[in-house]
Amino acid sequence: MSSLIASPRTAIGTAPSAYHLLLNRHAAIYGIQRTFAGIGKRYNSSTPGDNSKEFFPPPKAPHIKQVKTAWVHPVYTDEQMRAVAVGHRDAKNWSDRVAFGTVRVLRWGMDRVSGYRHPAPGQEHLSRFQMTEKKWLTRFIFLESVAGVPGMVGGMLRHLRSLRGLKRDNGWIETLLEEAYNERMHLLTFLKLAKPGLFMRLLVLGAQGVFFNGFFLSYLISPRTCHRFVGYLEEEAVLTYTRAIQDLEAGKLPEWEKTEAPEIAVQYWKMPEENRTIKDLLLYVRADEAKHREVNHTFGNLNQAKDPNPYAAEYKDPAQPHPEKGLTHVRTKGWERDEVI
Ligand SMILES: [Fe+2]
Numbered sequence: 001m002s003s004l005i006a007s008p009r010t011a012i013g014t015a016p017s018a019y020h021l022l023l024n025r026h027a028a029i030y031g032i033q034r035t036f037a038g039i040g041k042r043y044n045s046s047t048p049g050d051n052s053k054e055f056f057p058p059p060k061a062p063h064i065k066q067v068k069t070a071w072v073h074p075v076y077t078d079e080q081m082r083a084v085a086v087g088h089r090d091a092k093n094w095s096d097r098v099a100f101g102t103v104r105v106l107r108w109g110m111d112r113v114s115g116y117r118h119p120a121p122g123q124e125h126l127s128r129f130q131m132t133e134k135k136w137l138t139r140f141i142f143l144e145s146v147a148g149v150p151g152m153v154g155g156m157l158r159h160l161r162s163l164r165g166l167k168r169d170n171g172w173i174e175t176l177l178e179e180a181y182n183e184r185m186h187l188l189t190f191l192k193l194a195k196p197g198l199f200m201r202l203l204v205l206g207a208q209g210v211f212f213n214g215f216f217l218s219y220l221i222s223p224r225t226c227h228r229f230v231g232y233l234e235e236e237a238v239l240t241y242t243r244a245i246q247d248l249e250a251g252k253l254p255e256w257e258k259t260e261a262p263e264i265a266v267q268y269w270k271m272p273e274e275n276r277t278i279k280d281l282l283l284y285v286r287a288d289e290a291k292h293r294e295v296n297h298t299f300g301n302l303n304q305a306k307d308p309n310p311y312a313a314e315y316k317d318p319a320q321p322h323p324e325k326g327l328t329h330v331r332t333k334g335w336e337r338d339e340v341i
Pocket residue numbers: 144147182183186237285289
């Protein structure tokens with residue numbers, strides 16, 4: 001491994017210092033080629049390095065090369081990700097209205113916490129509406145720390161129901177747990193770009209305490225309303241990332257134009273070498289949120305007790321468009337029950 005990270009300095013016969021050896025050892029564990037100038041470079045990349053800071057470096061484990069995931073992310077094409085759009089499913093009954101109303105209230109609260117104010121047309125230039133990289137990251141970290149809860153609660157409760165009811169679940173649990181895992185990967189990725197302060201950590205802690213228990217009780221009462229709620233929450237997430245992408249494209253976030261996506265993101269999304277900017281990263285995250293929006297609106301259309309999971313199903317006519325993990329068929333409002341069951 002050490003030969004892979006030999007520096008120009010060692011090549012001309014100067015012995016590296018203990019500090020540089022330590023740096024190189026850390027880089028070797030993390031799969032980054034690092035020169036003595038401190039500029040990281042991936043083994044499989046010709047683009048200059050990972051300039052994100054390591055707020056949670058990997059634990060020291062001399063015998064372990066890397067930790068692999070059980071849930072391999074589907075590959076998205078650039079074209080598919082750019083086609084993702086903001087959208088809304090109209091509330092059709094009281095359950096939908098309760099779900100949508102709750103999301104509106106939460107959105108208002110989160111906008112206040114993360115310092116986000118969306119300008120009315122013509123007010124975009126006012127300083128109180130300007131978002132910086134730091135403000136966006138605060139918002140993302142808070143959003144993602146909450147977003148990882150519903151899938152885990154839904155998956156856990158369906159798992160327990162299957163155990164105590166001595167009956168099968170028909171594929172919902174895996175999709176819900178995978179969603180929770182995907183949201184946690186979003187959080188870990190953004191934590192590579194910003195280190196939250198004590199206030200933010202306390203907010204995350206408090207929000208989880210309230211949200212986990214609230215969602216847990218709500219899921220026991222009406223899982224259908226809960227999936228609709230997550231569908232609406234994901235509509236907001238797609239909107240948030242779309243606005244961040246627009247800010248980046250408008251040149252309002254110059255720091256991110258120079259920053260490369262963290263290694264954890266490159267590996268998880270299998271980001272191609274030419275598409276590893278922060279804008280690419282936001283396109284991947286937004287596409288994931290669009291998928292959660294579709295999955296949860298679809299789940300909200302189903303019979304919770306009896307219907308199989310359309311995302312884990314093998315269809316009698318595979319040529320017909322049907323729900324699947326990738327972005328081949330994205331339905332902003334989800335699939336109706338009679339289309340998929
Ligand atoms: Fe997310």
